[in-house]
Amino acid sequence: MIKNDMTTQSRLILSGLIFSTLLIIVIAILAVFNIQNRLNDGYENFGRIISKTLAVETVDLIKDIPKENQYISLKEHSGKILENNDDIAFIEFLDKDGSVIYSSKNDYAKQAKLSTITINSPMITGLLDKKTVGSVSVGLCGGIISKITNTIRTSLILVFIVVWLVFALVILVNSYLTTKELRILKNGVKKISTGEFGHKITDKDVSLEVKQLFESFNDMSHRLHEYEKQNIEHLTLEKNKLEAILMNIANGVVVCNSEDEITLMNYQAQKLLDASEKDLINTKIQNFCDKNGNTCFKTGIKEFKSKKDFSEPSAIDLDINGKVIKTLISKMVQGYIIVLIDITKEAEIDKMRGQFISNVSHELRTPVTVLRTYIDTLYNYGNEFDFDTQKEFIGTINDEIIRLHNLVNDILDFSRWNSDIKLEKDYYNLQEIVENCVKSVEVLAKEKNVIFSVMQEDNLPKVYLNEDSIFRALKNLLSNAIKYSPQNDKIKIKTELARKSGYIQVSVEDHGIGIAPEYQQKIFDRFFRVENDTHTIKGTGLGLHLVKIAIEKHHQGEVFVNSKQNEGSTFGFIIPIEPAEDIIKS
Numbered sequence: 001m002i003k004n005d006m007t008t009q010s011r012l013i014l015s016g017l018i019f020s021t022l023l024i025i026v027i028a029i030l031a032v033f034n035i036q037n038r039l040n041d042g043y044e045n046f047g048r049i050i051s052k053t054l055a056v057e058t059v060d061l062i063k064d065i066p067k068e069n070q071y072i073s074l075k076e077h078s079g080k081i082l083e084n085n086d087d088i089a090f091i092e093f094l095d096k097d098g099s100v101i102y103s104s105k106n107d108y109a110k111q112a113k114l115s116t117i118t119i120n121s122p123m124i125t126g127l128l129d130k131k132t133v134g135s136v137s138v139g140l141c142g143g144i145i146s147k148i149t150n151t152i153r154t155s156l157i158l159v160f161i162v163v164w165l166v167f168a169l170v171i172l173v174n175s176y177l178t179t180k181e182l183r184i185l186k187n188g189v190k191k192i193s194t195g196e197f198g199h200k201i202t203d204k205d206v207s208l209e210v211k212q213l214f215e216s217f218n219d220m221s222h223r224l225h226e227y228e229k230q231n232i233e234h235l236t237l238e239k240n241k242l243e244a245i246l247m248n249i250a251n252g253v254v255v256c257n258s259e260d261e262i263t264l265m266n267y268q269a270q271k272l273l274d275a276s277e278k279d280l281i282n283t284k285i286q287n288f289c290d291k292n293g294n295t296c297f298k299t300g301i302k303e304f305k306s307k308k309d310f311s312e313p314s315a316i317d318l319d320i321n322g323k324v325i326k327t328l329i330s331k332m333v334q335g336y337i338i339v340l341i342d343i344t345k346e347a348e349i350d351k352m353r354g355q356f357i358s359n360v361s362h363e364l365r366t367p368v369t370v371l372r373t374y375i376d377t378l379y380n381y382g383n384e385f386d387f388d389t390q391k392e393f394i395g396t397i398n399d400e401i402i403r404l405h406n407l408v409n410d411i412l413d414f415s416r417w418n419s420d421i422k423l424e425k426d427y428y429n430l431q432e433i434v435e436n437c438v439k440s441v442e443v444l445a446k447e448k449n450v451i452f453s454v455m456q457e458d459n460l461p462k463v464y465l466n467e468d469s470i471f472r473a474l475k476n477l478l479s480n481a482i483k484y485s486p487q488n489d490k491i492k493i494k495t496e497l498a499r500k501s502g503y504i505q506v507s508v509e510d511h512g513i514g515i516a517p518e519y520q521q522k523i524f525d526r527f528f529r530v531e532n533d534t535h536t537i538k539g540t541g542l543g544l545h546l547v548k549i550a551i552e553k554h555h556q557g558e559v560f561v562n563s564k565q566n567e568g569s570t571f572g573f574i575i576p577i578e579p580a581e582d583i584i585k586s
């Protein structure tokens with residue numbers, strides 16, 4: 001741990017400190033060793049001088065003393081020397097044959113044991129006739145040497161400790177001072193790395209190089225701050241752009257993070273989910289409940305997460321607040337994005353298309369069955385019927401063929417009119433078209449004993465139109481009025497100038513079953529039938545859609561309906577009297 005925390009510089013300082021300590025120790029040991037050697041040499045010289053002096057003294061002392069008294073004199077003399085001198089361990093006098101005259105080793109045995117160096121000096125008489133009469137051995141204990149050595153060693157250790165401490169202190173102070181700038185720089189870099197761009201570092205007592213380094217650092221910090229500012233502005237701009245796009249696209253968009261929490265949603269998504277952003281942000285998408293209490297996304301998200309391949313979005317149709325919502329879930333780097341597309345209308349049309357096919361089949365089967373039965377009967381038993389019965393049969397066959405014809409025409413018109421065909425137009429007397437149309441449905445009206453009341457405003461102008469298209473539209477309105485009216489009812493048809501200037505209006509008023517308000521917007525949609533659920537009255541759901549196409553697409557007019565359930569309906573349209581382009585010009 002410590003090793004990891006240590007910087008290279010600290011390691012260098014520590015190694016230097018250890019190395020210098022070892023060096024000082026080696027130097028000190030060598031110095032002590034050297035001093036000790038020199039002291040030993042000096043001490044030996046000192047011993048030699050003593051022994052020589054003693055030899056000279058002894059020659060003088062014993063020259064006039066008889067041999068038997070020499071022992072006592074030498075003993076006394078030696079005793080005086082030994083008692084006054086701690087450093088001399090023993091003194092030994094030998095005659096010229098090497099026999100001991102006197103040795104202090106017996107009298108001063110304890111002191112004699114301390115001897116470390118022994119030095120001999122010959123005893124020589126006369127200056128001219130030099131004669132060796134014996135020798136003196138002096139033993140030295142070396143007490144002074146060890147005292148001096150100890151003192152030197154202690155002093156050296158003390159000096160060493162003091163020097164070492166001063167040295168260490170100097171290194172530490174120096175490294176503190178040099179690393180102070182580094183520390184300031186390090187703190188600055190740390191702040192930058194945590195995103196505190198623009199942070200400045202200063203210190204007064206710094207060298208020129210460090211000052212330049214600090215200036216460069218501050219410059220870099222300032223640039224980073226500026227860059228960040230620009231970047232943030234740029235990012236904010238981009239973010240705003242993206243948000244604006246996201247908020248305004250027609251489909252709902254919900255963004256979730258990897259914890260399934262909603263982080264972003266656009267207006268359309270709020271509309272489709274019927275919930276506000278503040279209620280849903282940061283909540284889990286799986287917990288979302290629609291008005292009917294369904295946790296709509298739970299299963300879809302589970303399925304999406306269990307997928308292995310995320311290259312394609314998961315598509316599921318969900319029922320949210322009674323609407324059919326196509327949901328596309330795509331993976332993002334973190335989390336996922338859900339696109340919500342309202343396909344209620346398409347789903348309804350799909351349903352209605354299915355219903356339409358069933359209705360058309362039904363509508364076709366009925367007349368075909370009637371025709372088969374009637375023709376079969378006439379063919380096999382025709383001779384048995386009287387003329388009136390035969391006529392009645394043929395009348396019914398004719399009616400069914402007309403119904404079949406109308407139905408096939410409706411279907412053909414539907415496919416023809418839905419494509420962009422150009423219809424021939426001219427100026428026609430609209431009232432004449434109305435009267436002809438009424439005539440064409442009279443047979444139908446008679447079946448229910450319904451009577452028509454046709455009214456028109458005086459002096460109506462001729463209208464620029466396609467006769468066939470308007471005739472069919474009107475016929476559909478009249479057929480519906482008959483179909484949805486009770487027996488013996490009266491249907492009012494009015495042609496007049498519309499309130500909208502330049503337009504003429506035709507309306508068909510009945511007193512039939514009427515239409516509930518919730519269906520009034522939808523009845524002009526293709527395949528839509530109020531009776532789809534009940535199947536009481538036959539039909540394909542195409543009639544009013546064709547009216548709308550004839551009036552709005554072919555004649556740039558408008559269709560309308562006013563209806564009250566169980567009271568009756570007024571269907572009608574307005575179309576421009578002159579060509580539509582002329583109206584726009586004037």
Ligand code: ADP
Nearest residue numbers: 480481484514523529530539540541542543544
């Ligand atoms: P259909 O073949 O079913 O009559 P239409 O497009 O002509 O198809 O009409 C659509 C729906 O509008 C009908 O199913 C019916 O419910 C309603 N409708 C049309 N005309 C009338 C009317 N005069 N009175 C009441 N309901 C009507």
